[in-house]
Amino acid sequence: MLRRQDVGHRVVVRRIVGVSQDRPLFTDALGELVELTETDLTLATPKGTLRVPLNEIHRAKRVPAARRPPAADVVALELAANEAWPAPTQATLGSWILRAADNWTGRANSALPIGDPDRTLEAAIDAVEQWYAAHGQRAMINTPMPLAAPVNAALDSRGWTARPLTLVQTTRVTTMLEATTARPDLPTVELADTPTDAWYAMVADHKGGLPPTGRRIITGVREAVFASVLDPGGTPIAVARGVITGPDRWLGLSLIQTAPSARRRGLAAHVMRAVGHWALQQQAPRTYLQVEERNTAAVALYQKLTFRTHHTYLTREAPL
Incomplete structure (x- = not known):
């Protein structure tokens, strides 16, 4: 047993x-063990x-790993x-790395345990719990x-506990662009160095709010671009x-988002294509994104655009 x-x-x-x-019927499942509790496994x-x-x-057992990227x-x-x-x-x-951002998004409010914490593992987790308690937040670790x-x-x-599994997916920018086609039937993608208020408003609707901390995260990278597709009235329908x-x-x-009224028109791929062309101009050869595995529609789209899972992560939360 595992x-x-x-x-x-x-x-x-x-x-x-x-x-x-009077004989049992079996089925086999092969995959990555992401959780094991006293009652079930995932x-x-x-x-x-x-x-x-x-x-x-x-019966259950560990098997040789599939080809994985080096650590x-x-x-x-x-x-x-993390920089992004x-x-x-x-x-x-x-x-x-310990991170806090007023509880806006799991990524910005969780510890990233890579490398050596300079103490035993149990002592490191204790220190994480103490650090988040000092910041008035529930401890989380990605x-x-x-x-x-x-x-x-x-x-x-x-x-x-664990939040839903997240896939970190990658591809080459040129490969993504080759998997898409120009769409002259769609409105032009507008690229800007800073987000507009309307761009922020669309993100806030999707995220359930956008505090000042969220704006700092969104605009906290020097090399950045913010893409929008606008409807005839000038309101963003994809960002x-x-x-x-x-x-x-x-x-x-x-923050790849499409307004509910504008879905199934290819707008998500449309804005990703525009950002990809911008990236090539900046000599950025490879791209990645993070998506929850349960978001099957997004995962299917990214697969069409040649994204493949590089690795996965779980966001773990301390007991309340």
């Missing part, structure tokens, strides 16, 4: 799904997240992503997988944000 140290690794699970002629599979009660499992590549991309979404309050715990598998296992033992960070000059795509 153990907590198997979290973050590739496993196969044989599950009992019924009985035929796998991230190519078809989505699968939760399996432990009492339905006949150094995961760290480099996570650091570029800069929390106004940051501190370090050895190589770990755990890139499988890099942070030991952290995940330790958090499981402390009763930390996106692109920033370039890290020594490898990654293009980070975020």
Whole structure:
């Protein structure tokens, strides 16, 4: 049977799904073990997240990992992503990064446990909890997988919960552009160095609000572009944000949104294409985005645009 140290690794699970002629029927599932509790386990599979009660499992074991990026590549991309979404309050715990932003978005209000925290793992988690308590916030930790598998296992033992699995997906900018076509039938994408009030308003509607801290995060990167598609009345119906960070000059795509009344017209790909052309002019060769696995419509779109999962992460939350 699997153990907590198997979290973050590739496993196969044989599950009992019924009985035929007094003999059990089985089905197998292969994926990344992202959570293991006393009652069930959760796998991230190519078809989505699968939760399996432990009492339905006949056999389960770790299997050789599929081809994964080197740990150094995961760290480099996570650091570029941290620069792209800069929390106004940051501190370090050895190589770990502690971030706070008045609770606006999980990314800006969670610790990033990469590298050595200069103390034991248990002491590091204690320090994270104390730091967030001092800032009046619930402690959260983002755990890139499988890099942070030991952290995940330790958090499981402390009763930390997990938000839905997030996919960090990448592709080359030129490959993304080759997968799209120019759309002269759609309104022109407008690119600006700073967001307009209407651009902010669309983001606020989607995020359930946009405090001053949120605006600081959105505009906190030097190389940035803000894309908009406007309806005839001048109101944004699609927006996106692109920033370039890290020594490898990654293009980070975020806040890709389409108004409900304008969906299924190709506007999301339209704004992403415009930001991609801007990135090539800035000599940014590769791009990434972060999307919850359960957002199947967005995942399907990004797959068409040649994005593939580089790694995943869970946002873990301390018990209340």
